[in-house]
Amino acid sequence: MKSADVAVIGGGAVGSSIAYRLAEAGVEVILLERGSVCSGTSGATFAWVGAHGQRPFSYYQLRKASLDLFPDISRCLGFDVEYRPQGSLILLEDEAEFRAAQREVSELKEEGNQIDLLEPSELYALEPGLRAGFQGATYCPLGGSLNPFRLVCGYQRRARELGACIPGNTEVQEIRVRDGRVHSVITDSGDIRVERVVNAAGVHAPHVGRMVGLDVPVRPVRGQILVSEPLPPVISHILDDVRQTPSGNLLVGRLDEEAGYQNVCTPEGIGALASRARKIMPLTEKVHFIRAYSGLRPMPADELPILGETREVKGFFNAVMHSGITLSAVVGVLMAQLIKEGEAEIPLESYSPRRFQH
Amino acid sequence: MKKVELAVIGAGPAGLCAAIEGAKHGLQVTLIDENIRAGGQLFKQIHKFFGSGVHRAGIRGVDIGSQLLDETEKAGVEVMLDTVVWGLFEDKVLALVHEGRSTQLSAERIILAAGATENALAFPGWTLPGVMGAGAAQTMMNMHRVMPGKKAIMVGSGNVGLIVGYQLIQAGIKLELLVEAAPEIGGYSVHASKLARNGVKIFTSTTIKEARGDERVESAVTVSVDENWNPVPGTEREHEVDMVCLAVGLSPLIELARLAGCGFKYLSELGGHVPLHDEKMETTQPGIYVAGDIAGIDEASTAMEEGRIAALAAAESLGRLGGEEADALKKSARKRMEEFWDGSFGRRVKASKESLSVKE
Numbered sequence: 047m048k049s050a051d052v053a054v055i056g057g058g059a060v061g062s063s064i065a066y067r068l069a070e071a072g073v074e075v076i077l078l079e080r081g082s083v084c085s086g087t088s089g090a091t092f093a094w095v096g097a098h099g100q101r102p103f104s105y106y107q108l109r110k111a112s113l114d115l116f117p118d119i120s121r122c123l124g125f126d127v128e129y130r131p132q133g134s135l136i137l138l139e140d141e142a143e144f145r146a147a148q149r150e151v152s153e154l155k156e157e158g159n160q161i162d163l164l165e166p167s168e169l170y171a172l173e174p175g176l177r178a179g180f181q182g183a184t185y186c187p188l189g190g191s192l193n194p195f196r197l198v199c200g201y202q203r204r205a206r207e208l209g210a211c212i213p214g215n216t217e218v219q220e221i222r223v224r225d226g227r228v229h230s231v232i233t234d235s236g237d238i239r240v241e242r243v244v245n246a247a248g249v250h251a252p253h254v255g256r257m258v259g260l261d262v263p264v265r266p267v268r269g270q271i272l273v274s275e276p277l278p279p280v281i282s283h284i285l286d287d288v289r290q291t292p293s294g295n296l297l298v299g300r301l302d303e304e305a306g307y308q309n310v311c312t313p314e315g316i317g318a319l320a321s322r323a324r325k326i327m328p329l330t331e332k333v334h335f336i337r338a339y340s341g342l343r344p345m346p347a348d349e350l351p352i353l354g355e356t357r358e359v360k361g362f363f364n365a366v367m368h369s370g371i372t373l374s375a376v377v378g379v380l381m382a383q384l385i386k387e388g389e390a391e392i393p394l395e396s397y398s399p400r401r402f403q404h
Numbered sequence: 405m406k407k408v409e410l411a412v413i414g415a416g417p418a419g420l421c422a423a424i425e426g427a428k429h430g431l432q433v434t435l436i437d438e439n440i441r442a443g444g445q446l447f448k449q450i451h452k453f454f455g456s457g458v459h460r461a462g463i464r465g466v467d468i469g470s471q472l473l474d475e476t477e478k479a480g481v482e483v484m485l486d487t488v489v490w491g492l493f494e495d496k497v498l499a500l501v502h503e504g505r506s507t508q509l510s511a512e513r514i515i516l517a518a519g520a521t522e523n524a525l526a527f528p529g530w531t532l533p534g535v536m537g538a539g540a541a542q543t544m545m546n547m548h549r550v551m552p553g554k555k556a557i558m559v560g561s562g563n564v565g566l567i568v569g570y571q572l573i574q575a576g577i578k579l580e581l582l583v584e585a586a587p588e589i590g591g592y593s594v595h596a597s598k599l600a601r602n603g604v605k606i607f608t609s610t611t612i613k614e615a616r617g618d619e620r621v622e623s624a625v626t627v628s629v630d631e632n633w634n635p636v637p638g639t640e641r642e643h644e645v646d647m648v649c650l651a652v653g654l655s656p657l658i659e660l661a662r663l664a665g666c667g668f669k670y671l672s673e674l675g676g677h678v679p680l681h682d683e684k685m686e687t688t689q690p691g692i693y694v695a696g697d698i699a700g701i702d703e704a705s706t707a708m709e710e711g712r713i714a715a716l717a718a719a720e721s722l723g724r725l726g727g728e729e730a731d732a733l734k735k736s737a738r739k740r741m742e743e744f745w746d747g748s749f750g751r752r753v754k755a756s757k758e759s760l761s762v763k764e
Contacts (some may be wrong), residue, residue, distance in 0.1 A: 309490070311493070313493050313497060313499050313508055316491070316499075319507075338491075
């Protein structure tokens with residue numbers, strides 16, 4: 047039987063980053079992905095990496111720690127992931143939203159969150175292409191965007207160089223547990239004897255959890271994204287629902303829909319996104335939209351990451367979260383530390399899967 | 405939202421025949437095409453079709469097109485031209501755009517007859533004006549009456565390369581030479597002989613290496629290839645031409661079948677990824693059918709039969725046609741296809757198509 051210290055299940059941004067950091071730490075790791083690179087959520091994302099107004103403060107700090115790694119990530123991976131620091135704006139549509147934002151921003155600032163409130167004049171100075179009439183915006187200077195395909199490829203390429211085994215198109219069918227410990231992983235291309243398993247299967251994490259009889263409280267939330275033809279630069283920041291890629295395409299996103307595992311675009315969704323684009327940027331009335339895609343994003347029950355070993359099954363770790371692209375950089379580092387050393391430089395207790403047990 | 409019984413997408417030979425057959429059997433049919441004129445590629449096909457009488461052989465494509473448009477009108481088919489289908493959603497909802505406005509159409513049955521797209525070939529200079537697909541040259545000459553150049557080289561010796569090559573000559577263009585990377589001519593020898601009789605040099609085991617020119621094509625460099633398709637150094641030859649015509653195959657236009665979630669198989673003989681379908685032309689998505697080049701690159705003659713079969717199956721499934729009558733009609737359409745395939749080219753196509761069949 048093949049063997050490895052750790053089997054990471056799920057080859058999206060999170061699983062690939064964990065495999066990379068484990069390999070870097072000298073751990074023998076195999077990354078099991080049933081599809082191909084970016085065939086799931088990581089290939090259908092808006093790819094905004096940010097921490098805009100996130101709460102609680104510890105979660106903001108976790109995201110910020112990840113954002114701090116991105117400026118250097120292409121160099122570390124030896125592969126350009128097209129990271130661009132841009133900062134983000136969340137537009138305020140009316141007086142009421144502006145007043146609510148005023149209160150929230152002052153609270154957040156007091157906590158230590160990097161965020162500012164912009165008056166309309168400041169907003170339009172930053173983004174002159176916006177439709178007139180917005181009452182201002184909240185602004186977060188952190189983060190930006192990247193190319194998620196290159197990010198996941200980059201993690202996997204570097205992981206391979208460091209000795210990780212990444213067969214691709216390998217589906218995990220069963221996880222065997224002996225005496226309360228993970229023992230082996232049964233795949234469609236053979237069995238693998240392992241000491242530990244990391245469940246990084248994203249929206250499919252509950253399915254992997256059930257293989258060892260555990261509940262992983264995560265549900266899929268569908269997002270749809272509309273892609274325009276390439277345009278000259280028209281916006282420079284990430285707007286909550288619009289960003290421009292380096293090749294000039296506008297991405298308009300990103301609905302939050304409860305649709306189970308129905309990963310499809312709908313005419314209603316595409317229509318809503320087109321209207322939203324028009325409402326934000328008048329120029330989109332004359333722009334051709336060339337493509338739309340949908341993706342299922344994992345949403346933990348309390349919306350916070352689930353990171354750590356389970357109590358019931360020793361050697362079984364969860365690494366499941368919303369905002370996997372943003373968090374992937376730091377989660378890779380922390381999970382590798384947790385698995386190898388037993389603890390991570392940022393305490394992960396509050397993200398432990400044990401918090402869901404009553 | 406507007407509702408129809410049968411929506412046919414693509415008004416080429418397959419789509420026209422599907423729409424006519426569907427309407428004939430009482431279906432309310434909407435035929436949609438993104439072009440401003442129906443007929444697909446038929447109206448640029450000024451050559452006579454092959455096959456036998458039942459396949460309208462001996463008739464020029466352009467005349468078949470006019471006949472089919474006539475029949476479409478008489479059959480009461482609603483035709484929506486200049487209309488792009490940009491989406492195919494759950495429950496067979498089509499998203500259309502016409503004159504910049506988007507609308508939706510719900511259909512009980514859909515026949516996808518979107519046709520094919522020309523393959524390109526990448527080489528230094530391939531983006532220079534004057535490099536074009538053979539089909540594009542044909543459209544310019546035969547439909548828009550525009551001379552695409554004065555002296556040409558044709559790349560590829562399948563029937564498209566041979567026939568369009570001859571049409572270049574008919575249009576008054578000097579066809580300098582035709583190159584074929586394979587050691588043998590790809591298409592029918594009757595067409596190749598016609599070119600040879602007109603003084604066209606035909607080089608096999610030869611391909612294009614480069615197109616040269618500042619603002620547009622001024623010359624083309626060819627090179628011999630060995631048995632492993634590698635260029636043989638020192639065999640380069642420069643030809644003074646202002647036009648490079650590429651006839652290097654077609655690929656099925658399968659986007660809508662992908663959106664519908666159809667199953668696929670890759671078959672290079674049929675042009676690439678082709679939707680799986682059964683004898684009734686139904687895909688793995690119930691109620692969605694394919695006909696014509698989208699179901700595997702072949703001739704207009706078989707595309708027309710496939711269109712009819714798909715429409716008969718749709719009419720049968722909606723209760724407009726008894727099983728026995730439908731079977732008899734489908735059988736005779738299939739028989740005409742089999743007869744058409746009764747040659748070495750056809751047998752290859754037939755074998756590939758059979759491997760696509762969805763096992764019930």
